[in-house]
Amino acid sequence: MTRKQRDSTDTGAAPTSDAAGAVGVEAGEGTETLPTAKTPRPQVPDGAHPGRFRQRVAVVIPAKDEARRIAATVRSARAIPNVDLVLVVDDGSEDSTQHVAREAGAVVVRHSHNRGKAAAMETGAAVVAMRDVPGRPERLLLFIDADLADTAVNTAPLVPPVLEGVADMAIAHIPPQVGAGGHGFVVGAARRAIAGMTGWTPTQPLSGMRCMTREAFEAATPLARGWGVEVGLTIDLLRQGYVAVEIPCELRHRPSGKDFKGQLHRAAQYRDVQLAISARRVRRTVDVVRPHHPAP
Numbered sequence: 506m507t508r509k510q511r512d513s514t515d516t517g518a519a520p521t522s523d524a525a526g527a528v529g530v531e532a533g534e535g536t537e538t539l540p541t542a543k544t545p546r547p548q549v550p551d552g553a554h555p556g557r558f559r560q561r562v563a564v565v566i567p568a569k570d571e572a573r574r575i576a577a578t579v580r581s582a583r584a585i586p587n588v589d590l591v592l593v594v595d596d597g598s599e600d601s602t603q604h605v606a607r608e609a610g611a612v613v614v615r616h617s618h619n620r621g622k623a624a625a626m627e628t629g630a631a632v633v634a635m636r637d638v639p640g641r642p643e644r645l646l647l648f649i650d651a652d653l654a655d656t657a658v659n660t661a662p663l664v665p666p667v668l669e670g671v672a673d674m675a676i677a678h679i680p681p682q683v684g685a686g687g688h689g690f691v692v693g694a695a696r697r698a699i700a701g702m703t704g705w706t707p708t709q710p711l712s713g714m715r716c717m718t719r720e721a722f723e724a725a726t727p728l729a730r731g732w733g734v735e736v737g738l739t740i741d742l743l744r745q746g747y748v749a750v751e752i753p754c755e756l757r758h759r760p761s762g763k764d765f766k767g768q769l770h771r772a773a774q775y776r777d778v779q780l781a782i783s784a785r786r787v788r789r790t791v792d793v794v795r796p797h798h799p800a801p
């Protein structure tokens with residue numbers, strides 16, 4: 506798929522399965538086998554050693570009441586190649602998440618009250634930007650959930666596609682989880698909306714483990730609120746010509762069960778996903794009705 510084709514169709518990457526079951530990127534017409542990311546790759550100045558500008562990665566972990574698992578998640582995330590910063594955003598926890606995370610070696614910032622996952626991601630990205638070094642490439646952002654525990658290191662395969670310029674955003678495709686009680690209702694609605702608005706049908710539209718470039722992240726801000734953040738990110742980036750891929754990752758997290766708490770959680774997810782979708786439909790209609798004209 507060429508840049509021009511991608512820009513003209515606004516579809517981003519199309520998923521396909523290879524023999525190993527990996528969800529990858531479909532080859533377009535022509536000779537290219539993989540798309541190239543929209544984000545420009547950092548240039549090594551003349552005479553400089555390539556290693557001088559080794560691309561660093563910041564892991565950003567939004568966390569609400571995750572004291573039981575956050576230490577293992579932080580330690581595991583620190584082992585991901587190229588990661589030099591693990592940042593936990595304590596989203597107004599009522600337990601000791603912040604202290605446990607700090608003890609495990611994370612940089613921790615805290616919302617004094619709960620603001621939702623999307624706000625925690627924005628806070629995290631802002632803090633990483635404050636720690637990026639002028640004159641060096643901005644860190645890639647690797648967002649992961651706080652409940653991955655020892656499997657957090659298995660998000661490492663999300664980094665190379667972004668590092669190598671194959672994609673602007675790599676999304677984890679995780680195996681079926683023991684104890685998961687979903688009915689496919691929220692996932693199905695999210696998948697259909699993304700497909701309808703971008704032409705790309707993700708397998709796991711709600712997956713929050715995502716590596717992306719700073720440019721791509723900024724292009725999607727302000728993020729959709731709460732649990733709508735993943736759907737909003739995907740739609741907003743693909744519609745601007747950024748490229749997304751889904752990458753298999755051997756992750757285990759605490760899935761939502763079939764109990765009342767699980768169903769309440771799904772209701773909140775459904776509400777936030779629908780809000781994200783509606784806002785983007787309205788925006789698209791406004792763009793069609795009122796096309797942008799260059800200033801005279």
Ligand SMILES: O=c1ccn([C@@H]2O[C@H](COP(=O)(O)OP(=O)(O)O[C@H]3O[C@H](CO)[C@@H](O)[C@H](O)[C@H]3O)[C@@H](O)[C@H]2O)c(=O)[nH]1
Nearest residue numbers: 567568569596621622625650651652711712713714732774
């Ligand atoms: O107000 C909140 C609630 C949760 N979290 C954190 O957000 C992450 C995801 O929350 P979780 O309770 O694990 O939700 P799940 O339903 O299991 O998450 C799935 O679905 C979400 C979208 O609905 C995605 O964000 C997740 O990546 C995906 O694993 C965890 O690190 C939480 O600690 C916050 O930061 N603030």
Ligand SMILES: O=C(O)[C@H](O)COP(=O)(O)O
Nearest residue numbers: 687688689690691692761
């Ligand atoms: O459990 C899940 O996978 C999420 O909460 C989404 O629920 P769903 O499977 O009912 O769409």
